[in-house]
Amino acid sequence: MIIARVIVDIASSLVDKIFDYILPNNDFCVGQRVLVPFGKISKEGYIIEITDHSEVDTNKLKSVINALEPFPVILKEQLELAKFLKSEFHIGLADAIRLFLPTEMRGSKVKELVKVECFIQDENSAKLYLQSVRKNATSVIGIINYLLNVGSALYSELGKKFNNNSLRKLIQDKIITTKEIILRRKPYIEVSNLPKKDILLTPTQENVVNKILAEKRVFLLHGVTGSGKTEVYMHAMQKILESGRTGIMLVPEISLTPQVLMNFRSRFGERVAILHSGLSKGERFDEWQRILFGEAQIVVGARSAIFAPLQNIGLIVIDEEHDSSYNSDSNPRYNTIEVATFRAKISNASLVLGSATPSLVSYHNAMTGKYQLLEMKERINKRELPPLKIIDMGNEVRNGNTSVFSSALKEAIEKTINEHNQAMLFINRRGYSSFLMCKKCGFVAKCQDCDVSLVWHKLENALKCHYCGNRYKVFTQCPVCGNENLSSGSVGTEKVVLELKSLFPNVAVGRMDNDTTKTKDSHLKILSDFRSGKTQILVGTQMIAKGHDFPSVTLVGIIDADVSLYQSSYTACEQTFQLITQVAGRAGRADKTGEIYLQTYVPRHYVYKLASYYDYPAFYKKEINLRQTTMYPPFTKIFRILITSEDENLAKDVTKVYYERVKQLQQEYNSEFVYLGVMKSPIGRIQNKFRLQVLMRIKLDNEKQITNQLFNIADNVKQNGVTIFVEINPQNLS
Numbered sequence: 001m002i003i004a005r006v007i008v009d010i011a012s013s014l015v016d017k018i019f020d021y022i023l024p025n026n027d028f029c030v031g032q033r034v035l036v037p038f039g040k041i042s043k044e045g046y047i048i049e050i051t052d053h054s055e056v057d058t059n060k061l062k063s064v065i066n067a068l069e070p071f072p073v074i075l076k077e078q079l080e081l082a083k084f085l086k087s088e089f090h091i092g093l094a095d096a097i098r099l100f101l102p103t104e105m106r107g108s109k110v111k112e113l114v115k116v117e118c119f120i121q122d123e124n125s126a127k128l129y130l131q132s133v134r135k136n137a138t139s140v141i142g143i144i145n146y147l148l149n150v151g152s153a154l155y156s157e158l159g160k161k162f163n164n165n166s167l168r169k170l171i172q173d174k175i176i177t178t179k180e181i182i183l184r185r186k187p188y189i190e191v192s193n194l195p196k197k198d199i200l201l202t203p204t205q206e207n208v209v210n211k212i213l214a215e216k217r218v219f220l221l222h223g224v225t226g227s228g229k230t231e232v233y234m235h236a237m238q239k240i241l242e243s244g245r246t247g248i249m250l251v252p253e254i255s256l257t258p259q260v261l262m263n264f265r266s267r268f269g270e271r272v273a274i275l276h277s278g279l280s281k282g283e284r285f286d287e288w289q290r291i292l293f294g295e296a297q298i299v300v301g302a303r304s305a306i307f308a309p310l311q312n313i314g315l316i317v318i319d320e321e322h323d324s325s326y327n328s329d330s331n332p333r334y335n336t337i338e339v340a341t342f343r344a345k346i347s348n349a350s351l352v353l354g355s356a357t358p359s360l361v362s363y364h365n366a367m368t369g370k371y372q373l374l375e376m377k378e379r380i381n382k383r384e385l386p387p388l389k390i391i392d393m394g395n396e397v398r399n400g401n402t403s404v405f406s407s408a409l410k411e412a413i414e415k416t417i418n419e420h421n422q423a424m425l426f427i428n429r430r431g432y433s434s435f436l437m438c439k440k441c442g443f444v445a446k447c448q449d450c451d452v453s454l455v456w457h458k459l460e461n462a463l464k465c466h467y468c469g470n471r472y473k474v475f476t477q478c479p480v481c482g483n484e485n486l487s488s489g490s491v492g493t494e495k496v497v498l499e500l501k502s503l504f505p506n507v508a509v510g511r512m513d514n515d516t517t518k519t520k521d522s523h524l525k526i527l528s529d530f531r532s533g534k535t536q537i538l539v540g541t542q543m544i545a546k547g548h549d550f551p552s553v554t555l556v557g558i559i560d561a562d563v564s565l566y567q568s569s570y571t572a573c574e575q576t577f578q579l580i581t582q583v584a585g586r587a588g589r590a591d592k593t594g595e596i597y598l599q600t601y602v603p604r605h606y607v608y609k610l611a612s613y614y615d616y617p618a619f620y621k622k623e624i625n626l627r628q629t630t631m632y633p634p635f636t637k638i639f640r641i642l643i644t645s646e647d648e649n650l651a652k653d654v655t656k657v658y659y660e661r662v663k664q665l666q667q668e669y670n671s672e673f674v675y676l677g678v679m680k681s682p683i684g685r686i687q688n689k690f691r692l693q694v695l696m697r698i699k700l701d702n703e704k705q706i707t708n709q710l711f712n713i714a715d716n717v718k719q720n721g722v723t724i725f726v727e728i729n730p731q732n733l734s
């Protein structure tokens with residue numbers, strides 16, 4: 001008897017087990033997607049093992065119904081990855097497998113793109129036909145000549161180029177035959193034809209590439225902004241391809257760096273597959289197939305591309321490795337660098353983490369020898385990093401300036417405009433202003449489903465909740481006391497744009513934030529308008545901070561640097577330093593000099609000082625000492641057990657039980673616990689779910705055992721109606 005061990009596709013359920021089924025014949029293989037009976041219904045499942053025995057009485061076993069594809073959709077390596085995700089991040093096997101497949105594929109929601117291809121049935125009769133038609137039948141003549149020339153073309157293309165009626169007539173007359181073909185949608189394929197810059201590596205770059213290729217291990221590439229890291233990645237990938245292996249290149253979320261995508265596309269053409277959330281469902285499905293079938297050998301994508309079904313990986317690169325999007329803080333929660341480290345290890349590949357401002361953890365790993373540090377300290381054109389001026393906004397207010405721009409920044413914008421250069425203005429908050437408050441009774445507009453205040457979006461004339469997306473009417477009178485004297489909170493992107501427009505009415509301004517980039521390719525449009533000079537100033541959130549290379553940008557303004565500094569996370573200083581360095585790195589990249597203006601109410605803060613000297617090592621030293629004294633990561637692990645439910649009492653009960661169980665654990669591992677507490681989450685309710693948490697910091701000596709115990713407790717105390725998330729080193733503690 002042949003038995004298949006099957007993971008049944010029921011996500012986030014109380015069941016995370018492997019079930020045995022009988023295989024009706026020999027035509028099945030490991031990794032195949034099958035339909036199986038499950039209870040009274042049938043479900044999709046994945047064969048993870050084929051064996052000849054079962055622990056269960058085989059008389060009680062049911063049979064696999066049928067295979068859903070004739071080929072495996074999951075690689076053996078991915079099955080190992082699934083086990084890793086379960087043991088490290090408490091992700092159920094079925095949930096893990098969902099990460100490996102395009103969602104569209106499950107339940108067969110996506111169809112392959114079928115097109116009709118036309119070609120000449122018989123060359124001689126086509127030529128005879130040509131002689132028989134009238135001279136003015138230009139589209140008929142055009143179509144035949146075109147096809148005689150190129151061989152074949154798509155029906156839709158011919159119809160557009162010439163004329164649909166003529167085409168149909170030719171098909172009727174059997175001059176042209178058609179057949180259906182399956183087309184693979186290839187995002188951004190148009191850029192494969194861009195002229196390739198032939199770039200000769202600098203000695204520094206060459207040295208780095210050679211080191212990466214010489215050894216299979218983890219490298220941290222610390223290279224200042226504009227030092228040519230992308231070129232290093234591409235050369236290393238090229239060599240990996242030449243050796244017959246494949247590679248994954250990760251970029252931050254929402255493809256904020258379309259440039260990297262474009263660079264890879266133009267260098268490697270169809271050998272690149274692209275995976276990120278901005279693709280259409282069809283595109284994603286087709287790219288995934290191209291990877292699975294080995295048609296593409298390089299995968300470029302956001303964090304989930306680390307799960308791509310790529311075989312024989314020789315190199316994985318994580319660009320902007322410090323970026324918070326690599327730390328998935330919603331389900332499934334995982335740390336991309338750890339996943340990549342594991343995947344590189346089982347594929348015997350190298351992993352390169354690249355950044356101008358490495359995360360403290362990664363730099364610490366480099367200092368302690370776990371990673372090999374590679375450095376590129378100079379910009380390609382040897383230009384100095386642009387000078388950064390810190391502006392005391394308190395002073396501006398004292399001088400009667402209530403604008404969002406200090407007088408110095410305003411002058412600098414004016415100068416930039418007059419000199420026909422470009423400026424980027426950065427503000428890490430979208431909307432017009434952070435809240436609407438009554439000056440008389442103090443009423444603040446809040447979301448009904450979340451314990452947060454609403455953000456005023458003036459252009460859409462709405463108050464929006466940034467946690468659940470609820471929209472509310474804007475009021476001009478306080479709904480409680482009727483007072484008309486309302487005040488609004490800190491600035492957002494909209495307000496910056498509106499002020500710019502009133503100060504410089506003739507200047508074209510672009511805005512890039514979550515509100516303006518909702519539709520597919522909209523972020524590409526905003527960026528290409530800026531690149532082409534159609535817009536002269538670009539205002540945006542952290543979306544504009546990363547990776548972009550705009551040669552004409554000479555001015556960067558950071559409107560309110562304190563937003564990032566005052567977020568409630570132990571990584572606030574680190575993130576602020578990174579953000580400033582990244583944003584600042586957008587200026588003066590080509591042959592023009594740049595300058596940065598940083599506006600703040602705490603001009604003497606050490607983060608701003610060190611960022612203004614671009615002194616990463618000094619910042620690292622100061623910050624790592626702080627972490628060590630206060631016992632924060634990387635010297636401890638933070639666990640947050642987040643417990644949510646629509647039923648407040650149920651959430652409280654489960655939290656209490658969990659906390660009691662952790663207290664027992666604490667008795668066993670007393671010296672390991674630096675901190676243990678139980679409380680409401682900072683945002684006590686989101687989307688009408690109550691949120692409580694057990695928070696702890698654990699030393700690293702028995703960290704693995706304690707992690708397992710915390711996972712076990714979660715499995716033991718979970719109940720219907722309550723969700724328990726075990727978060728490890730979360731950066732977002734809302």
Ligand code: ADP
Nearest residue numbers: 199200201202225226227228229230231380549
């Ligand atoms: P980073 O990713 O380190 O910020 P990039 O890879 O974007 O830097 O490189 C900055 C600029 O320098 C780009 O325009 C790139 O094309 C160019 N560049 C990189 N390497 C070289 C080289 N060896 N010779 C000439 N130009 C280069």
Ligand code: ZN
Nearest residue numbers: 447450465468
């Ligand atoms: Zn809400």
